[in-house]
Amino acid sequence: MTVAGRRWVVHRLAAAAIAASLFGGCSALTPTPPATVPPTPAEPSATPSPDPWAELEDFAPGLRPAGTPVDTSSGEPAGAKTITIELGAGDDPPGTFRRTSVGLSFEASDLADPRWEPGSSSLETLVKALRKPSLRFGGNSVDRRVWWTSRGEPAPEWAEVTIGPDDMARLGRFADATDATVTMALPLGHFDPDRAADMAKYARRALGERLVAVAIGNEPNGFRLESQPQYRIRGRGWSPEKWVDEARKYEQAIHNQVPDLPLAGPGAYDARWLRAFADAELTNTRALTQHWYPLWSCPGRKGDTDADAAPSVDNLASPDLPDRTSSTLGVGAEIARDNDLPFWIEEIGPTSCPGTGETSRTGAQALWTVEIALQAAGLGADRLNLHSSLASCRGGPPMSVVCGADGSVDNDPRVVGRSNYLALLFAGQVRAGELVPVRVSGSERVRAYATRSRSGVDVVVIAMDESSARYAVRWRGDKDLKVSQISRLDSGGLAARDTARLTLLGPTRDSPTRLSGGTATLIRFDVVD
Template sequence: MRFRQSSSWIGLLFTALLWPLYAFAQSAPVVNVRVTQEPIAPAIPKDFLGLSYEAPALTSPYFDLSNKVYVQLLRNLGPGSFRFGGNSVESTFWLQAPIGANQTARRPLRRPTVITGSDLDRVFRFAHAIGWHVILGVNLGHFDPQMAADEAHYAVTHGGSALTGIEIGNEADLYGGNGWRTREWNYTQYHHDFTAYVGAIEQKTPGTPIVAPAFCCSQGYRWLPQLLRDDASKIHLVSFHMYPLYHAPGSKGPTAEQLLSTKVANWEDQHLQELASDVAPYHLPLRMAETNSVAGGGMPGVSDTYVAALWVADYLFRVAEHGLSGVNFHGGFFRGGYSPIWEQNGVFSAAPEYYGILLFHKAAQGRPVQVQVDVPSDLNVVAHAVAGSRGRLYVAIINKDFQNGAEVHLQLPSSFRHGEMLRLSGPAANAQEGITLGGRTVSADGTWSPADPERVKVSDRMAVVSVPALSAALITFYK
């Protein structure tokens, strides 16, 4: 009798342990993903990933090799790109130009910052040492072409191969509304100022690579085709800015559900396609030189949480699939908003966004290929694929659904022996800690290495993987 009771207890325990897996298998909706061999974009450039900072960061102590954790976090992402600009570039002045000498801005200075040669030297040394490049913004808000020409000359002669180019101004399409120019500000006036800057820079330092126009918004989408028709030959790299959501001052702000919504993803695709189509006839590289989740500094509780890691991974694949040459995620080093890397009391750490960027980096080793996804209409699951070298295939499955896991049936384009899977997961949608990629967090010293990857069986060019709600899986298939 005792034996029967014991057997019954063991059976109940065994059933309790297996029930979650059984329930998932029975209830998880099926998503069919078919990966083709059809390329949809050029190979992802090695320096595709990047960070964007406000111009005064040039004077900060962060860009020093003694900041070993910061250096390691950057090196985890391979070669990359720094961009210095933002709204504050319009209140940033090159030391050689006396402030107020030639400027024609219509508003008072906003915390003016002075940039010196030693600031640029420090940043260029840092970039050289870790294999990154620099996009340097110059002040257009306070109209002074000679000041810009002097700063550009120093950057070109001292930056060498670390300098990508000189970006002129920041979101000049908004000058008429934010006070840097009058309400009558239009494309003709912008073009006059732009060509004055390009002319002064070219006269002082011929061949300086120009990055433009750093537009962001609805008017910028209208002005960009005009600028390309007028001056494409003067531009080295086309830059644009994108934020899918906005946190208006005094408002509750966007939610995590909005950030991961199909509406936001569709908006991103529409605008990326428009930009790519405008630039394509001119055969110029196009870079999203400033971007992140929520404009206006990010949304606390959204931009600085685990959901941002899922958004950023999906967003990066979308940008690559539209053929852009790279992305610079804007931020500082602060908590409470968007920023891939945090710094607090001298301690650097990986923010939630960083994990999504790192996942993309592991797959960004080839050329994006076509993926067809058959998903139930009420399930928010997306898939991306990159055909890599040596016959490898990288497939990312991102489940942005807050409630439902998915059983994903992957149909592969050719025969593969097996796959290895890294999972991106977090303890909760609003988590800031405990996020893992490949079963591991980024260590306090900035290093990251995955645990032993999960093996994925391939049979008759088919693989089946489970992807729980609010998680992602990156599978590398081998021939």
């Protein structure tokens, strides 16, 4: 739905700037003014376009017009390194790439934002373009700053944002308009099972079957961190066992209100808490959920440090990071399999360190976003949500996938996508299906993933290297496939900010025989009749 040529009368948000999600004692979405800001899109034309992507171009800087050709030149450029991409070779991945493998996570405080109303801003356009995505609401705010009421009681002093039934109803309309499914964390930080159950009741009433599960709190393993006293909301002796005791009281209250509502959890980043949740066997347990930020070792942080987990472009682009990812997320995936539960990654991002860091809004972050969506699916994750915020692009969380185009919702309700939004849009083009083996030889900087559907095979090749790198590509694989379409995400350089460019799927007759560093390429192979 076009938003052009109109101004909306909206209520100014009551929330303070959104704080981040915890990982290892760092806050990932703490607002800090970025060094530069993505270009603010021009006001789009009020005349609707027959091209469904044309309107999206107004809100996703770097999205190239549909039909832009992708270079598939043949020949080996001077100095190119030869790589071989072999379909059907290597270990068989266990997972399936789904529409819910591309999703967004938001702070619960964002539920107060009027831009969730369909037609009120470009947020609907951005989310709908991800094609039946998963949405999740939680973050630090749900336990520390959000007050739920369906009866209009005054908020306590600690609360910064009040949400109620009208906010849930608005979200329900948004989910219908975008064909999204939703998961939601309920407040646990200020212990009140009946209030959380009341919130769950109104969430189910508004969202129906689109609400696939609720969680009891967000990252309970972060309720008492020695390195982050400002986030402490539990006393000494807080443990997985004590959390389970509280969760059982919440489970009883929730199911007294909504007997069939599924539960997911624990939304933690510590294996002890994942095992405790699985062992608890709460009624109607729907999935095991894990959070992860690979670059968690923040500068100046008290406690343990890890040079390989420092927030640098080199670490984000390191050939070792996929192995670290498999090791960490593989723990959650294994616990889920052992307990016959689906595995969800409900909150993830490249780094949990606050403010604008070396990796913020970079080309490396965009390419990492593409890879994590596919790698997580290969590890068995059915849902994946990149943590985001609706705060302003100017001064808001620089890691966020989307951001407000201006500092005031009253002045400009538009929401725009950053480079990592283009990465999600790129990944959202991949056909859903089982991941199939694909092997790359010749460079540790080039990795590939493939999915198979009835129509054929989609292959994504990620060249996590500097833009100056050149690769000559040799293909081996299924003789019953032919190339039909190609799409490319060009990062503009691993360390460059806000320079990613996305060319959407378009027709081609040739497999690419040369690639440049700093790109992700989607090659669609159809079955030969």
